[in-house]
Amino acid sequence: xxxxxxxxxxxxxxxxxxxxxxxxxxxxxxxxxxxxxxxxxxxxxxxxxxxxxxxxxxxxxxxxxxxxxxxxxxxxxxxxxxxxxxxxxxxxxxxxxxxxxxxxxxxxxxxxxxxxxxxxxxxxxxxxxxxxxxxxxxxxxxxxxxxxxxxxxxxxxxxxxxxxxxxxxxxxxxxxxxxxxxxxxxxxxxxxxxxxxxxxxxxxxxxxxxxxxxxxxxxxxxxxxxxxxxxxxxxxxxxxxxxxxxxxxxxxxxxxxxxxxxxxxxxxxxx
Amino acid sequence: xxxxxxxxxxxxxxxxxxxxxxxxxxxxxxxxxxxxxxxxxxxxxxxxxxxxxxxxxxxxxxxxxxxxxxxxxxxxxxxxxxxxxxxxxxxxxxxxxxxxxxxxxxxxxxxxxxxxxxxxxxxxxxxxxxxxxxxxxxxxxxxxxxxxxxxxxxxxxxxxxxxxxxxxxxxxxxxxxxxxxxxxxxxxxxxxxxxxxxxxxxxxxxxxxxxxxxxxxxxxxxxxxxxxxxxxxxxxxxxxxxxxxxxxxxxxxxxxxxxx
Numbered sequence: 388x389x390x391x392x393x394x395x396x397x398x399x400x401x402x403x404x405x406x407x408x409x410x411x412x413x414x415x416x417x418x419x420x421x422x423x424x425x426x427x428x429x430x431x432x433x434x435x436x437x438x439x440x441x442x443x444x445x446x447x448x449x450x451x452x453x454x455x456x457x458x459x460x461x462x463x464x465x466x467x468x469x470x471x472x473x474x475x476x477x478x479x480x481x482x483x484x485x486x487x488x489x490x491x492x493x494x495x496x497x498x499x500x501x502x503x504x505x506x507x508x509x510x511x512x513x514x515x516x517x518x519x520x521x522x523x524x525x526x527x528x529x530x531x532x533x534x535x536x537x538x539x540x541x542x543x544x545x546x547x548x549x550x551x552x553x554x555x556x557x558x559x560x561x562x563x564x565x566x567x568x569x570x571x572x573x574x575x576x577x578x579x580x581x582x583x584x585x586x587x588x589x590x591x592x593x594x595x596x597x598x599x600x601x602x603x604x605x606x607x608x609x610x611x612x613x614x615x616x617x618x619x620x621x622x623x624x625x626x627x628x629x630x631x632x633x634x635x636x637x638x639x640x641x642x643x644x645x646x647x648x649x650x651x652x653x654x655x656x657x658x
Numbered sequence: 659x660x661x662x663x664x665x666x667x668x669x670x671x672x673x674x675x676x677x678x679x680x681x682x683x684x685x686x687x688x689x690x691x692x693x694x695x696x697x698x699x700x701x702x703x704x705x706x707x708x709x710x711x712x713x714x715x716x717x718x719x720x721x722x723x724x725x726x727x728x729x730x731x732x733x734x735x736x737x738x739x740x741x742x743x744x745x746x747x748x749x750x751x752x753x754x755x756x757x758x759x760x761x762x763x764x765x766x767x768x769x770x771x772x773x774x775x776x777x778x779x780x781x782x783x784x785x786x787x788x789x790x791x792x793x794x795x796x797x798x799x800x801x802x803x804x805x806x807x808x809x810x811x812x813x814x815x816x817x818x819x820x821x822x823x824x825x826x827x828x829x830x831x832x833x834x835x836x837x838x839x840x841x842x843x844x845x846x847x848x849x850x851x852x853x854x855x856x857x858x859x860x861x862x863x864x865x866x867x868x869x870x871x872x873x874x875x876x877x878x879x880x881x882x883x884x885x886x887x888x889x890x891x892x893x894x895x896x897x898x899x900x901x902x903x904x905x906x907x908x909x910x911x912x913x914x915x916x917x918x
């Protein structure tokens with residue numbers, strides 16, 4: 388089992404946040420959503436951000452992807468300052484937002500119609516891309532469901548498709564905003580396994596926003612704990628449990644200890 | 659007594675006809691029992707007799723009205739779609755035009771028909787324009803609503819992929835607005851009939867509205883009612899056509915199994 392390649396100082400981090408703050412609104416009505424966040428995310432690292440609800444976790448995602456500019460501080464990706472939506476990102480939200488007029492396969496192929504170089508190749512190499520989508524679907528157990536419409540799929544299947552759509556264009560960075568939040572416990576745990584397998588195979592850099600501590604510890608190399616609004620990073624915990632982690636892992640003492648440690652820190656925020 | 663699925667479907671298909679039959683019979687009986695003179699309210703049987711007797715005339719006037727209505731309606735679809743897309747896609751266009759549209763929609767259209775007559779004379783043109791003016795509003799509002807209610811997550815996702823506003827509009831916005839468009843067409847089509855008949859009634863020399871007006875001037879209420887029936891039948895027919903197109907075009911919006 389290899390430890391994540393995040394040896395400090397070895398190579399510049401892929402994503403860097405330096406004293407980033409974000410306020411919504413202007414003047415007296417401005418509310419600070421995120422305060423003074425500093426993070427370094429290495430290439431291929433799996434990061435989880437946990438914290439009480441409304442602590443600016445989702446804001447953090449929008450900042451990293453350049454969807455909103457920070458009020459102060461700077462966000463850097465690949466060493467460059469982010470000023471507009473960055474390239475090479477995949478996103479999946481709690482709400483699957485699959486387009487109901489497209490089949491599942493066509494939904495998954497949506498990024499290929501937008502992102503270069505796939506956009507200009509898609510027409511000529513339709514068959515190859517079709518295969519690619521089919522393989523990805525099969526890898527999450529949806530091989531036979533490509534021609535079904537999203538509303539014919541269960542919630543768990545929709546979320547798996549959602550993750551496929553986020554990965555089809557082989558992004559370097561995957562952003563996950565509580566993607567398993569609306570699922571039942573069994574389905575959620577099943578998807579943790581699928582997510583981990585995809586990551587082990589492709590080694591993209593992942594940022595997972597969640598309020599499920601077990602989910603964070605199961606999937607992540609590093610867990611960031613955020614405070615109540617305005618969100619500050621109050622704890623950084625490395626998780627060096629061996630991979631692949633299984634549901635069995637979640638009952639082991641080391642795993643449980645880490646979850647407890649995180650839980651205690653978050654409890655302080657509520658106290 | 660439980661009905662099978664098939665029996666239930668037939669019963670549902672028969673319901674509107676049964677309701678119509680009951681209403682007409684009640685009307686007929688009421689006229690007979692209370693001895694209502696024909697000039698006040700003709701019995702349905704008298705109306706149908708006139709319809710058969712004056713079939714050629716009715717069809718000719720109906721086709722005139724249908725023709726002007728459809729031209730006005732098609733114009734309303736084109737214009738309403740474009741304006742709806744503009745309003746739904748741009749907050750600035752929305753802010754600029756929406757209040758004016760509401761104000762315009764509040765004007766009783768009967769008030770603008772005489773103005774149209776001054777400008778355009780009598781004939782088909784005022785009827786076409788009245789049909790257009792009265793029916794484009796619901797199309798604009800619905801299309802704009804369809805666009806404006808794109809999920810923010812979907813917008814974020816498209817932007818993070820580097821999609822242009824045009825790509826967001828064509829790949830997400832417009833397909834999403836289609837069910838809203840087709841839903842509005844059913845309303846707009848019937849409104850278009852109101853518009854053209856209104857214009858024909860206020861002043862004109864053609865169409866079913868003119869026929870009704872001249873019939874009532876001759877105290878021929880059976881023909882007037884025949885005209886009313888004809889408009890209702892055309893309205894239902896066009897509504898049904900729109901509903902059919904809607905089913906065809908946006909099957910996904912009915913979530914499969916619910917399509918009947």
